[in-house]
C-alpha cells in the first residue's frame with residue numbers, strides 16, 4: 472500500500488522516461504551491510520548496490536562517522552574559491568593510485584560531468600572535436616556524453632558538440648568478430664579502428680573514450696589487451712585515450728584496481744564517479760598534468776569535491792584499501808561466475824555469462840539461438856526479487872541481468888545470491904520453453 476501510493480504520486484510529478492524497476496516498484500528505506508529493507512518492511516540481499524554506487528555497502532560506521540564529523544563542523548559547502556583540505560588529500564590519493572604520470576584531478580558531482588570534463592580537456596588539447604567511442608557504450612546524459620553513447624535506448628537526442636565515430640570491440644557477444652579467438656578478435660577490432668580513422672574522420676582525432684567493461688551495455692567484457700592494442704594505433708596519431716572508470720574503478724573488477732589495467736595501457740585520462748563516495752555525489756577526472764592544465768578559460772564545478780563528499784570519499788577509499796575489497800571482489804566474483812556458468816549449461820535461456828570480479832552480466836536469449844529475450848530478463852528480475860534478491864538489468868536490448876553487489880559481500884551471501892538466481896533462472900527457463 473505504501474508503495475502503491477508513492478508510485479502514483481511519483482507518476483504524477485516525475486518524468487515518464489525515468490524508468491523504475493519492477494511491476495510494483497519499491498522504496499528502499501534502510502540498509503545494513505549488503506541488505507536493504509523496503510517501505511513495506513521486506514528485506515532483500517542487494518546485488519546491484521544502487522547501480523554499483525554503494526560500493527562498500529550500507530551503514531558503514533567509518534564512512535558515516537567521517538561524514539558526520541564534517542557535518543558537525545557546520546560547513547557543508549565552501550566552493551572551490553577556498554582551499555578544501557579533504558579535496559586536496561583525495562586528489563593526492565587518486566593521482567597516485569591512477570598510475571598516470573604527473574597526474575592532476577578535477578572533481579565533479581557526477582559521472583556525466585566527469586566525462587564532459589574529460590572531453591573538454593581532450594578536444595581543447597588536441598584542438599579537434601572529433602572523438603572515437605565504442606559501439607554499445609554509455610557515458611552519460613549531457614549533450615556531449617550522449618553524443619558518445621552508442622546505445623539507441625539511451626540516446627534521447629542526436630544533438631552533439633562532438634563529432635563521433637564508433638569502433639567495434641566492447642560487445643563481443645553480438646560482434647561480427649565474435650567467433651574469432653581472442654588474439655584474432657583484437658586484430659579485427661584494431662583493423663576496424665584503422666579503417667574508421669581512414670574513412671570516417673578527417674584525421675586529427677582528439678581521443679578515444681572507452682569503458683573497460685561496458686556497464687549500461689550489459690557488463691560487456693572485451694578480451695584483455697584490446698584497448699592496449701588500440702592505444703598503439705592511437706599513439707601513431709597522437710590521439711588520447713580516456714578510460715571511463717565510472718563503473719570499473721576502485722577494485723570492482725577484482726583483478727585490478729582500474730579496469731583499464733586489464734588492457735596493459737596507461738590512459739591519458741580516467742573518469743570516475745559512482746562507487747567513490749559510497750553513495751555521496753562525487754565524480755571526477757584524473758589526467759596528465761599538461762592535459763589537465765590545457766584550458767585557458769576558467770572552469771568550475773560548484774558542488775564538485777565539496778567538503779562532505781570528499782570526507783566521505785576519503786573514508787570510502789580507506790575502507791576499500793584497508794580491507795582489500797579488490798581481493799574479495801576477485802574471490803567471490805570467481806565463485807559467482809563459476810556458479811552461473813554451471814546454470815548456463817543447464818538452461819538455454821542463458822546465452823552468455825561474462826564479467827570480472829563483482830561485475831557480472833547474464834545475457835538472456837531465446838533458447839536455441841542468440842535472439843535477445845528482454846521479457847525473460849524482466850521475469851528474472853521479478854523472480855529474484857520475490858525470493859529476496861535485488862539485481863540490475865541492462866544491455867543494448869534490455870536482456871542482460873547485471874550483478875554488482877557491494878564489494879564487502881561475504882561468502883555466505885554470495886552462495887545465497889547464487890542459489891536465488893539459479894532458482895529464478897530455472898523458473899524463467901521453464902516459462903519460456905513451456
Ligand SMILES: Cc1ncc(COP(=O)(O)O)c(C=O)c1O
Pocket residue numbers: 522580581582583584586609610611612682686687715716717718744745754
Ligand atoms: C560508464 C559510465 N559513465 C558515465 C556514467 C554517468 O554517470 P552519472 O549518472 O553519475 O552522470 C555512467 C552512469 O551509469 C556510467 O555507467
